[in-house]
Amino acid sequence: MEFFTLSMLNGLSYGLLLFMLSSGLTLIFSLMGVLNFAHASFYMLGAYLGYTIAKGVGFWPALVLAPLAVGVLGALFERACLRRLHRHGHVPELLVTFGLSYVILEVVQLLWGRVALDFQPPAALRGPAFTLVATAGEGLQLLWGAAPAALCSAAGAVCSPFPATRGFMMLVALLMLLALWLLITRTRVGLVIQAALTHPEMAEALGHNVPRVFMGVFGAGAALAGLAGVIGGSTFVTEPAMAATVGSVIFVVVVVGGMGSLPGAFVASLLIGVLQTFAVAVDYSLGALLRSLGLEVGPAAAGNSLLRLTVSQVAPILPYLLLVLVLIFRPRGLLGTREG
Numbered sequence: 001m002e003f004f005t006l007s008m009l010n011g012l013s014y015g016l017l018l019f020m021l022s023s024g025l026t027l028i029f030s031l032m033g034v035l036n037f038a039h040a041s042f043y044m045l046g047a048y049l050g051y052t053i054a055k056g057v058g059f060w061p062a063l064v065l066a067p068l069a070v071g072v073l074g075a076l077f078e079r080a081c082l083r084r085l086h087r088h089g090h091v092p093e094l095l096v097t098f099g100l101s102y103v104i105l106e107v108v109q110l111l112w113g114r115v116a117l118d119f120q121p122p123a124a125l126r127g128p129a130f131t132l133v134a135t136a137g138e139g140l141q142l143l144w145g146a147a148p149a150a151l152c153s154a155a156g157a158v159c160s161p162f163p164a165t166r167g168f169m170m171l172v173a174l175l176m177l178l179a180l181w182l183l184i185t186r187t188r189v190g191l192v193i194q195a196a197l198t199h200p201e202m203a204e205a206l207g208h209n210v211p212r213v214f215m216g217v218f219g220a221g222a223a224l225a226g227l228a229g230v231i232g233g234s235t236f237v238t239e240p241a242m243a244a245t246v247g248s249v250i251f252v253v254v255v256v257g258g259m260g261s262l263p264g265a266f267v268a269s270l271l272i273g274v275l276q277t278f279a280v281a282v283d284y285s286l287g288a289l290l291r292s293l294g295l296e297v298g299p300a301a302a303g304n305s306l307l308r309l310t311v312s313q314v315a316p317i318l319p320y321l322l323l324v325l326v327l328i329f330r331p332r333g334l335l336g337t338r339e340g
Contacts, residue, residue: 001134001139001140002132002134002140002158002160003281005132005140006132006160006162007277007278007281008274008277009162009166010166010277011270011273011274011275011276011277011278012170012270012273012274013166013167013169013170013273014273014276014277015269015270015271015272015273015274016169016170016173016174016269016270016273017169017173017228017231017232017235017273018246018249018250018253018269018272018273019173019176019177019253019265019266019269019270020169020172020173020176020224020227020228020231020232021039021040021043021224021225021228021232021246021250021253022250022253022254022257022265022268022269023176023177023180023224023262023265023266024039024042024220024221024222024223024224024225024228025039025221025225025250025251025254025265026254026257026260026261026262026264026265027180027217027220027221027224027262028217028218028221029254029259029260030259030260030261030262031193031194031214031217032214032217032218033090034082034090034093034094034097034218035090035093035094035097036097036218036221037094037097037098037100037101038097038098038100038101038104039097039221039222039225039247039250040101040225040243040244040246040247040250041100041101041104041105041243041247042070042073042074042104042222042225042226042229043225043226043228043229043232043242043243043246044104044105044108044229044240044242044243045070045073045104045108045226045229046066046067046070046225046226046227046228046229046230046233047119047229047230047232047233047234047238047242048108048111048112048117048229048233048238049062049065049066049069049070049226049229049230050062050063050066050119050226050229050230050233050234051112051117051119051233051234051238052112053065053066053069054119054234058122059121059122059234060122062230063227063230063231066226066227066229066230067223067224067226067227067229067230068223068226069226070222070223070225070226070229071219071220071222071223071226072219073222074218074219074221074222074223075215075216075218075219075222077100077218077222078214078215078218078219079215081096081100082096082097082218083211083214083215101243101247104243105240105243108240109240114240115239116237116238116239117233117238117239119233119234119237119238120234121164121165121234121235124164125164125165125168125234126164126165127145127146127161127163127164128145128146128161128162128163128164129144129145129162129163129164129166129167130142130143130144130145130161130162131143131145131146131147131159131160131161131162132159132160132161132162133147133151133152133157133158133159133160134157134158134160135154135156135157135158136156136157146161147159147161163235165231165234165235166235168231169231169232169235172227172231176224176227177262177266180262181262184262192208192213193213193217195208232246248320249272249319252268252272252319252320252322252323253265253268253269253272253319254268255323255326255327255333256268256271256272256319256322256323256326256333256334257269257333257334257335257336258332258333258334258335258336259332259333259336260336261333261335261336263335264333264334264335264336267334267335268333268334271322272318272319272322275318275319275322276315276316276318276319279311279312279314279315279318280312280315281312282310282311282312283310283311283312284310284311285307285308285309285310285311286306286307286309287304287307287308290307
């Protein structure tokens with residue numbers, strides 16, 4: 001029970017980090033039709049800017065200022081580059097964002113170096129949010145904060161702390177989902193954005209500046225990636241490879257959930273986060289499964305690399321296997337409404 005609870009919480013927190021990343025990408029694609037290959041690079045840029053700002057004025061101001069700075073850079077990129085390419089179709093837009101991802105990577109390495117940075121969370125987020133204490137005969141007990149050392153050192157007691165940074169990450173992601181839903185479906189800004197996408201000529205006739213709306217949407221999507229970068233960089237690690245680590249996974253999330261579907265991105269993020277976390281925690285091979293079923297494995301077969309392969313070793317490829325299955329059986333994604 002303790003293993004299941006902690007693995008589920010870790011999976012949900014990782015899934016919600018993926019949602020924080022994929023929500024911006026989904027927002028840009030659903031409203032502008034642009035598949036932004038540089039989205040994970042904005043995530044990395046948010047982490048590095050957050051680290052630099054946090055050193056000067058503290059973590060909490062950096063949590064606001066770094067995403068704003070990334071959002072401004074994203075809006076300027078849309079104004080200077082993407083807007084000029086929009087009339088030439090989606091391929092030039094895709095290629096220019098692909099090139100931008102390499103530019104950002106080189107700039108980050110030139111300014112901050114190639115080694116990982118020591119981006120620490122604030123004092124309020126250090127330590128556990130709560131601790132699960134499993135005691136023989138008394139079941140599972142939840143204690144807020146760190147459990148007393150005497151309790152954890154008692155015979156038969158096992159303490160499992162859940163980091164406060166992951167709890168904060170989950171809270172921010174849920175607030176982000178609520179804010180995006182309210183913005184798009186319940187505000188005048190959301191109506192203008194949707195009108196600019198579906199009926200741009202009519203929106204312009206009503207006095208709305210459609211190119212400025214698109215610039216704002218792209219900047220907002222980049223800012224969401226920057227926010228995820230500040231939280232993800234302080235929770236995990238801030239290094240030049242962090243964009244490549246999550247870049248392919250968030251595209252899997254967007255496709256599995258359904259291109260342009262925000263609820264689909266949310267469901268796919270949680271699904272992939274939980275799937276990968278449980279898979280990483282299971283050290284069980286096919287050979288062990290056969291032995292548990294009573295099947296004898298000879299010495300020659302026991303050395304076979306396929307039988308020795310554990311579930312945790314194949315965990316990194318599970319999201320891509322899920323992507324292939326979804327594309328075969330449901331090309332529109334889990335909650336998608338269009339095939340493009």
